[in-house]
Amino acid sequence: MKELAAKYSAAQVEDKWYQYWLDHKFFHSEPNEKEPYTIVIPPPNVTGILHMGHVLNNTLNDVLIRKARMDGKNACWVPGTDHASIATESKVVAKLKAMGISKEEIGREEFLKHAWEWKEEHGGIILQQLKKLGCSCDWDRTRFTMEPALSEAVINTFVYFYKKGWIYKGVRMVNWDPEALTAVSDDEVIHKDTKSHFYHLKYYISDGNGNPTDKYLVIATTRPETIMADAAICVNPKDERHFWLKGKKVLIPLIKREIPVIEDEYVEMDFGTGCLKVTPAHDVHDYEIGLRHNLPVLEIIDDHGKLNEKAQILVGEDRFVARKKIVKMLEEAGNLLKVEDYTSPVGYSERTDAVIEPKLSAQWFLKMETLAGMALETVESGRTQFIPEKYVNTYRHWMENARDWCISRQLWWGQRIPAYYLPDGSYVVEATPEAALKAAQAINPSIKASDLRQDEDVLDTWFSSWLWPISVFDPEKPGHPEHQPNKDLAYYYPTNDLVTGPDIIFFWVARMIMAGEEFMGKEPFSNVYFTGIVRDKMGRKMSKTLGNSPDPLVLIEKYGADAVRIGMLLCSSAGNDIFYDEAQIQQGAAFCNKIWNSYRLVKGFQVSADVQQSPAAAKAVEWFGARLSETVALVEDHYSKFRISDALMTIYRLFWDDYCSWYLEAIKPAFGSPVDPATHQATLGFFEALLKLIHPVMPFITEELWQDIAPRKEGETIMYAATPKVQAYKQEVLDNFALAMETVNGVRGVRSQRNLPPKEQLNLKIKGAFPAEMIPVVEKLCNCSVEMVSGFEGAQGVGFLVRTLEMFVALDGKVNVAEELEKARKELQYQLEFLENVRKKLSNERFVANAPAAVIENERKKEADSLSKIEILQEKIKSLETS
């Protein structure tokens, strides 16, 4: 880099340095004697593409990893992808559908071929995109949840839990997604208030022979298409209105099937009509009532959400079409009493947005009781901390009410459940077909391999990703608690921090903790940092349909990855939603440019050993050194509390305000003059420290400049440069410089108010104890000559106060006495009130008696300062009045 352009161009440097880092394997980690710092990536969907949520999450991860690396730890960030069974399978199904192929038609094996093809084609794109963002993942360790070793781990854990008795097969009411044709877990159902109707239907009382009498009861339902599956009408036993129904039978409208009236406390008397139609096959609560009262279960809706033959009428119609049609039929038959508008919560599938159909089916479950208890303890004991803490409450609530986990999915893309059915319907659970055959033969010696039929279902994706922090290092371990952890697992586990969104706190975070406790006897990570959801600046979620989701790669191309990273971090305090605005990225780009140009200035300095260091430069060097240390301590504190945006803002201001606006202006030689070697060296040292400080956030520009500020050898990198350490400094240095800064601000204020051109040198008179060594700094920074005086007699100009020092800018003939007087009187008025307040406090006996000494001491100082200011102001007013 010979000449620096006036503007920083990210495009030209980012790819170059990423390749350099890759070439030198700087991201790669192997166990060694250093302290490990480990993060496992929240694996994105293998066929997904990068969105703003990923940008936020992975930027945070990368900042933590790069920081740890510079702190001298052996940092390892394990990347990888998730097979995402439902999401991926539905994409493949859609692709095949477009080709006119259905999944059932081609069968499991053929379908999986297509799925793998799809994975090969689209898989891992997102990892390439993370490289563009600058993520320093250990790519040699890239994992995929469905790669053979990790799939084996999944199967082994299934067998392990089965043999432990925690996995069982049961017929349960599950959330059926009629579009994806699979059961989904409770957590994958989103309840949305949905407008519908409340249909009031008459059910006539039977005369006992299946014929209607003229008496009837009224039920209210939102799902009239399910009446054919009714098994009973239920009323509350305490409901006097319905005592007459006791023991009666009623006829289902249209089909005239006879069903009993039963009593159950579940029915709310003041809701609807107080009569509930019980449809065990198509409603969770009804199913439970059915169990209590031994009611038959009649399923009339098939897997696709269509009515089947058992419905007798409307056979083959979609449930929503059937609803419309049956209403008409009921009306014609005289069973429809009235229709009300009604809004009720309806469950929708998270993936397909189809209305969930409660459906009875055989599913595999994992018992949660013990696992949830362990996982709750991990967090309650503080072994794993949540940031922000508020999520502990949510977590506790869930853990205390955890239901058994439905782990089977009626899909093909995923790990197939290792249960093998014998011809008689019994089954064995083993990790391999061979072992299954052996086990089956133990039951029945004549069984051949071809007699066994493996369960058709696959496992929930989370049943593989919950092993992630373990399986990425040692896939042998999960499922084999007795197995000695391999070298990697022993070294890297437990990982340190996990950065993820709160939406998967139960899906993933909780379950990783369970798996960690179960298989490792140890929590999988020490801290979980929950990011917010990225929204647009109007607060709407990013979505494809709204078109408000920018493509991160386009942004990176336009502004550079460093700018994008800063833009995301600037507005992201933990746990708060992020309101994304491109302006923030522009701010990031502006900061890159600022850094760039501050280096251009220093690089352009001519250095001459013949030049003596100016007093102003000497003071500035001393000050910035102290200021740097002070700020580094603050930054470290922010990092330790995961206040990443605060850490960034602190560095941002150190760089922009302190370094550029104050320090560089103070040491800058006059135009055309060279700078002395001491100042030059110090400045480069400071600049390097700043680059190192900001490197975790802005990896590219910092590498680019770091490589230029001194001769570097091939293989050297800022990535492994040590984070600047706090050096001892004198508080006095900071205080004195701060006083000089306030003085400069005062003079600049006068200049601005009076519209005095910057080039016009001013004369500043200071009365009071101003540190002499700061005079050159003031003179340099506001183009003035400073004169220490004992009074301002006869001088014309504008006065101002800096703390308790009176200052005066001489301005012959340019002063409006009346204005000055007005200003001074206002100031005096303020000070008098201030003094009054302070004295009120000090004269309050209880305050003096109760407040800590330091607080009282401070009040006394306020009083003294105020008094001297008042004195100065009064004098000033007097002299103005007489002039």
Next chain:
RNA sequence: GGGCGGUUAGCUCAGCUGGUUCAGAGCACCUGCCUUACAAGCAGGGGGUCACUGGUUCGAAUCCAGUACCGCCCACCA
């Protein structure tokens, strides 16, 4: 319905165990500057009854109670 969190400047947020001259930051805004690193810049400036009402305290943005509104999670009354 149950639980949790929030409400501070136009916007996004900080303000840790009540007490520094405490009401802050960044952005946005206004004024003046193309000052030889940077106009993606420099210098200066305005702007808030800390949601509301009470309470505790010598002292409250900060603690407590209630109210209003917002958000999230859980449950789901057919």
